[in-house]
Amino acid sequence: MAKPVILAVDDEPQVLNAITRDLQARYRTDYRVARATSGQEALEAVQEYQRRGTPIALFLVDQRMPGMTGTEFLTKALVYAPQARRVLLTAYADTDAAITSINAVNLDYYLLKPWDPPEERLYPVLDDILGDWKASAALPYDGIRVAGTRWSPGSHAVKDLLARSQTPYEWLDIEKNEGARAMVEALGDGHAKLPVVLMPDGLVLVDPDLHVLAEKLGIRAPALQPFYDLIVIGAGPAGLAAAVYGASEGLRTAVVEREVPGGQAGTSSRIENYLGFPNGISGADLARRAATQAKRLGAEILSAQEVTAVRVEGSYKIVTLDDGSELRCHALIVATGVEVRRLGVPGEERLLGGSVFYGAAASEAVSYTGSRVVVVGGANSAGQGAMYLSRFASEVVMIVRGASLTSTMSQYLIDQIESTDNITVRPNSEVQAITGEERLESLTVHDLETDASEELAADAIFAFIGAVPGSELVRDIVEVNEQGFVLTGQDLVADDKPPRGWTLHRDPMILETSVPGIFAAGDVRHDVVRRVASAVGQGAVAVSLVHKYLDTV
Incomplete structure (x- = not known):
């Protein structure tokens, strides 16, 4: 396969020479670095690459060019190379145009000229962008x-x-x-x-x-050691944050994840309100970056391996894996998150994984190009799923129990949904039944205001209707509330009395469970703000508390 192309476009020869030199110094082993002196010349090159089947990984384009601005070029070029990443080169006077381009052409980044030294101002940015492209690009296939x-x-x-x-x-x-x-x-x-x-x-x-x-x-591999300072169960945002901070602070750290890193957040097609990503980021990309960071710092991530049992022996915590092996540790962080709640309606089980899905928009959306799909739910995950599906389906119908989206969804998502022509929101509604033998044919929608029901033809259902805590592993070990969420810190202290069986001369720390040395972070905890940023923060804080605990062991 031909090397993917990085195409630099600038009408100033001195600038074009400089950017080409810096690009070749860093990327010539894996990419072909090409150049053009105008938007029109670059557009002709893009058309030729498309004819040859040569993938374009990155456009690095000057904004202020005669005849065709950088934004105008990207608008035309993306017709031929829609997966290519896009970066504008701008002067300080052009930053407003660059910001406008974030929306106009889904710009990935803009760089101010000059970018010296490239080791600080150019390569870190392009490394991330090209890494994202590699993870999602549809290349000529031999895999x-x-x-x-x-x-x-x-x-x-x-x-x-x-x-x-x-x-x-x-x-x-x-x-x-x-x-x-x-x-x-x-x-x-x-x-x-x-x-x-x-x-x-x-x-x-x-x-x-x-x-x-x-x-x-190569996703599933055995643990390298039988004993760790810290074991984390679950590799969602909380678990990955704990892995990053645990490993970076010198703890022998292992994370056990029964599927792949990301958790529920990993199924999100686009997270747009996470700090530091002005153009948003998919849950899978965020998880990939976090997992890579944790591994680089020394953490082991044991993917596609399920913890089947947890027990405590003195100050040691022991986890049993699905292959029968056991891992021991001083401290344990439970970051198992939540599991999706089922619709619980007739016809659901028969079509589950066929045309009835829970989340999973990223893996199935393309299959429903030109179809009518239904999204059930009114929280952010449902809104993100609806927006992603709207790029492929001819019609997306949102079934929402509430009177509107305002009490459950972020305003930026509501605004996007309202401005998307092929999304329809049906408030005060719920799914009563699902019809179809081998594939979905229709669903019965009940109007909660009028008490009327109707049949709605559809090709697929994507449900985002809340979740139940993934605490089954530890419910017999630590205290949980009636819904199964893990109690920690002051939630365990009633009438100034510690939890049952607590033997230490201190109260449980804020993320510590009723068993000393077992901590909980993220959505599995009782009464938390269920946002990615909150989970990441709890994972980081849990590691600082682990240090305090280990000082007493």
Whole structure:
């Protein structure tokens, strides 16, 4: 495959020479660095690259060029290279134009000229942007292929694992691809058993166990040590933050995640209110960055491995993994987050993972291009899912129990939904039943105001209707409230009395559970603000409390 292209465009020869020199010094091993002296010349080059099938990774374009501004060029070029990342080169006088371009062309960044020294002002920015491009770009394909049908729950499970781990793959729909159908039927002696995963080395996996697939992908690997200072259960935002801070502060740290890093936040197509990302970031990208950071600092992340039991022996905490092995530690952080709440209506179980999904918009949205899809829920996750789905579906219908979105959704999302023509919001409504044998055909929608019900034809349902705490592992060990959320800190102290069985001459610390040395962070805790930033903060704070605890062990 030809190297991906980084295209620099500037009408000033001195500036163009400088940026080309700096780009080649850093990126020439992995990318072809190309240049153009005008928007029109660059546009002709983009068209030629498209004809040759050469991917473009990055446009680095001057804003103030005669004949065609940088923003105008990007608007035209993105028709041919929509996945390319885009950065404007601007002078101080052009920053307003750059900010406008964030919305006009979904700009990734703007750089002020001059950018010297590049080691501080250029490379860190482009490294992140190119890393994001690599994680999501659809390149000419020679990797993993998955053959199945969008109505197959097994196909959905495999695609979801690959998507959430940001493992590139090619989807072969056997309903549309006769060659793929014939191959699948041949493997199954005439009976299509789905999905079929074809690995680059020639290995064929038919309806694979997800743990087996994870091992083949290199996602699942055994722990390197039997004992750690700190073990974190769960690799959502709270768990990943704990991993980063634990490892960076010298603790032997391991994180155990039953799926892939990201948690519920990892399924979000776009998080737009997280500090430091003015153009938003997908949950998968945020998780990937955090996991990479944690590993670089020395933490072990044990993905696709489930903790099946937790027990306490003296001051030691022991976790049992799904392969029967055990890991021991001084301190344990429970960051298991929440699990999605089911609709609980007739017809749901039959179509689960086929055309009824919980979250998962990122892995399934493209399959419903031109279709009518229903989003159930009125919180931020539902709004983010609806916005992402609206890019592919012809119509998105939001079913919301409340009278409006204002009490449950951030205003920026409400504004986006109201300005998106193919999204319709139906307030005061709920789903009563789901109809369809092999795929969704319609759903019964009940109007809570009029008490009337109607059938709504649809091709898929994406439900975001709240969650229940993922605390089953520790409910027999630490105290939880009636809903199962873990109690910590002062929530455990009643009438100035410590929790039952507490033997220390101090109260539990703010994130400490009823068992000394076991902490909880993130959405699994009782009475927390359920936002990504809040979870990250709790993960960081939990590590500082672990240090205090370890000083007493």
